[in-house]
Amino acid sequence: MTRSLVPTVCPYCAVGCGLYIVVDDGKAVGIEYMQDHPASEGSLCPKGNAALEMLYHPDRLTHPLKRAGEMWLSISWPEALDLVAGGLSKALREGGPAGLGFIASSKCTNEESYLLQKMVRSLGCANIDSCARLCHSSSVTGLGRALGTCSTTNILSDLANSRCILAIGTNFAENHPIVARWVFRAREAGGRLIVADPRRTPTAWGGDLFLQLNPGTDVALINGMIKVILDEGLINRRFIEDRTEGFSDLESSLEGFSLSEAERITGVSASDIVGAARAYARSPASAIVYCMGVTQHANGTDNVQALANLLLICGQIGRSGAGIYPLRGQNNVQGTCDMGCLPDFYPGYLSFEDPRTQEAFRRAWGSNRLPAKKGLTSLEMMDAAAANGTIKAMYIVGEDAANTHPCSKRTAKALGRLEFLVVQDIFLTETARFADVVLPAACWAEKEGSSTSTERRIQWHEKAVEPPGDAMADLWIICNLARRLGLNFHYRSSKEVMDEICDLVPIYRGAKPSASGGVLWPCKKEGEISILHEETFPLARGRAIIRSVHFRRTAEETSSRYPFLLTIGRIGAHHNAGSMTMRSPSLLGMAPHRFVEINPKDALSLGLDDGADVVVETARGEARAKTRSTDRVMPGTLFMPFHFPGANHLVRGYRDEHSGMGELKIAACRIERC
Amino acid sequence: MRSLFVDEKRCIGCLACKESCPEGKIHIKDDDVREIIFPSTCGNDCAICEEACPEKAISLGDEKPREPEITLRFHLIPCEDCLRGFITEPMLERLEARIPRDLQIDSNGLSWLRFCPRCRRALERERMAASLLWE
Amino acid sequence: MRSIYVDLTRCLGCRACEVACGRIHGKSRISVAILRDRISMPLACRQCQRATCAMVCPTEALVQEGEGITFFPERCNGCGLCLLACPFGLVNLWAGKAERCDHCMEKSPACVATCPSGALAFGEEMAFAKAARTRAVLRASRAIEGVRR
Secondary structure, eight states, rough: OEEEEEEEOSSSSSSEEEEEEEEEEEEEEEEOOOTTTTTTTOOOOOHHGGGGTTTTTTTOOOOEEEEEEEEEEEEEEEHHHHHHHHHHHHHHHHHHHGGGEEEEOTSSSSHHHHHHHHHHHTTTTOOOOOOGGGGGHHHHHHHHHHHOOSSSSOOOOGGGGGGEEEEEEEOOHHHHHHHHHHHHHHTTTOOEEEEOSSSHHHHHHHHEEEEEOOOOHHHHHHHHHHHHHHTTTTHHHHHHHHEEOOHHHHHHHHHTTHHHHHHHHHOOHHHHHHHHHHHHHHHHSSEEEEEEHSSSSSSHHHHHHHHHHHHHHHHHBTTTTTTTEEEOOSTTTHHHHHHBBBBTTTTTTTTTTTTHHHHHHHHHHHHOOOSSOOOOOOHHHHOOOHTTTTOOOOESSSOOHHHSSHHHHHHHHHHHOOOOOEEEEEEOTTTTGOOSSSBBBBBBGSEEEEEETSEEEEEEEEEOOOSTTTTHHHHHHHHHHHHHTTOOOOOOOOHHHHHHHHOOOOTTTOOOOOHHHHHSSEEOOOOOOOOSSSSSOSSTOOOOOOOOOOOOSSOOOOOSSSOOOEEEEOOOTTOTTTTTTGHHHHHHHHOOEEEEEEEEHHHHHHOOTTOEEEEEEEEEEEEEEEEEETTTTTTTTTEEEESSTTGGGGGGOOTTTTOOOOOSSEEEEEEOOO | OOOEEOOOOOOOOOHHHHHHOOOOOOOEESSEEEEEEEEEEOOOOOOHHHHHHHHTOEEEEEEOOOOSSEEEEEEEEOOTTTOOOEEEHHHHHHHHHHHHHHGBOOOSSSOOOSSHHHHHHHHHHHHHHHSSSOO | OOEEEETTTTOOOOOOHHHHHHHSSSSSOOEEEEEEETEEEEEOOOOSOOOHHHHOOTTTSSSEEEEEEEGGGOOOOOOOOHHHTTTTTTOOOEEEEOOOOOHHHOOOOOHHHHHSSSOEEEHHHHHHHHHHHHHHHHHHOOOOOOOOO
């Protein structure tokens, strides 16, 4: 009986908790806690504790599949790879590189994501994107423009050093529970927690001040706080003068904006807005923690810029306890973005527009075919496929776009119209059902590689067990495919790819990611940089950019036909489109059905008991659910988790012009008994 | 092949025989009524059910059984809160006999024995909330 | 004697403890539920000093030993009397045997190790009382001011 403990990282959210998989004779049989992990100290949320449950599920894809009418034929790898190479080559010949579209997976390793975008760009194609489009693309644009980076500025444990934490649009208590560990330590030491959310979530229970704002009114709330800070002289004048630009523009833009206007729009009392503003501005170290409630709007970039404005005028950045934390949603979405799986950035967030970037990668990759212009986002790719067929072929890795894209019926139409679709995944998802070829991939415990958590921690994980059947690591698949497409991809191991990454990607230079704790980027010889922007912002003049934003309503208006506002979000038991968690008995047991939260007053006036079967309908479609009568939601607002397929069908595709993010959070709806 | 006999006057309707049988031959169906269904013959050589029964109600012998199955029925006393049946009369009597009177009433004066385990948890949470938090 | 303590200001209701305990023991011995949508309260065996479960056990599988309870699984016949004798409903039946929290055999309770927010702790009563008093003082200093013009 050989027993070993294999260090690895949880595959679910981006906190990146370390754990050991107990392997007995080649089988994963248990979990041991990694007590010295810098972010989690050994703890795991319910998903982390259940992480092994999906490993041996009978639905795991074990063989490459080829569509034969309504059925799937099991085929060999050589045949599958030939088919894929053939299909992609044909599309290249007929429509050029612009006719291909690729979506990278936030569950692949850094090495795999790096190779995928290298392959795509080496074919002359610029159309590569990832799930970040639906998640923190507003942060990539918002924070990228304001601060020059898009990641947490400080590390998670540093939250314990904050004296005031503003948690806005985040339900970390359910979805990033380890964050609560550090927030509560700050609270123990006398720090204050301010929670802003239209819903009274478990995160709000722990707050000293709860700002229950109307959905979609974040800019008005933050501008209200900024107005108080300006009026009461609570700005950090020194910081503004030395390290920022654009302050006077912000000042004049808010001249016509009053506290009572903020109160009217947000529904939060002026007294609470003042309290929050004073607490945030006056504390010696304040942090902002935010997530989808801020980003998943068609004005998401504005929301993020507003938060940047707030922290910049107060100088609450660049030191211990002061900074901003965009909480990423998937174990390697940070890494996949760092590796350039975005249509407008090369690895390391180097801009497409910069000729030096083009030249550097042309030389490094030895390719003259690199695309000259940025490509389409994943949502634009679907538009192109659905509408005029300019995208003829797509290759989707580990993303269930048919269920996660807004207005998903349009995505389904797009996928149906493609001439050739390849899906590489671990389960036969809704998206995979549209494919011509399905490639079975190894999952997180079955391959080695590195992933980067939301706090910029690059962690290495060892391979713990073999993948089932013929499933192969994405690295192997991509290399073999690339070679068939004429590219010189001969990498013998993930470590070789990581060496190349460390050479080429500035923020990863010098990284030697280990298991058990990893290393933070940017890696410097002097040691880890746990706090960004202590001295400078990596923008043109080294200064952060304050830019005025105005509240504009991007959420749908209610009407007599659709009198409620539906908000959609995450719950703790499940993860994204549910392909993994719905197949984990412990997690499914915690939340087996779709539910819709409704305020008891509304339930009473509609004659709905708790647990009633209802239909929630928007202009895009309908979804069935069971009611949950609770005062977590305000009267007039409903909440539905998006993990049960069918929720994202309901939202419309109205998008943020800067980031391409859809208005995923809010839809006008009606609710009726079934 | 041995035959199984159950003394209805001794059986208290607990779960011991069903939980102990390694072959799962004894079935219990709960509703308003608990039905315990025994096979009246058993090909196994063990005497596990006989030994497990805390009331010595089961005996294994050689006489030919008259019916293929023996079914015992117990009314399940409903929980005072959720009204779901959860305990048989004889089991409740046994608990009332073994637990000291002063422990059978909780700090709110409730006879907790008449509530099912799930409702007891809910009651405990209410008790903790009342004593620790202010409403 | 050590006990598992819950800091009710930290319990998030995430149920990581339930999943961890269930993973190790088959069925979770700790039970979490949210009350009034305002607070989450985990419950696990109280390690009673006058344990009613031990009083009713027909086979002496559950025995009161000093201030604690000891379980002898080989004596247990799965009758379920203990389950019905617990005033708090915190005994389970799993795989034909009674189960209750025994602090992971008095070693390192998994729920405590896994709790993301640090709401659970395992130790002696005195240490917790002192920590609780300190926290109460610090908490009192955190009032947020409103408008006072």
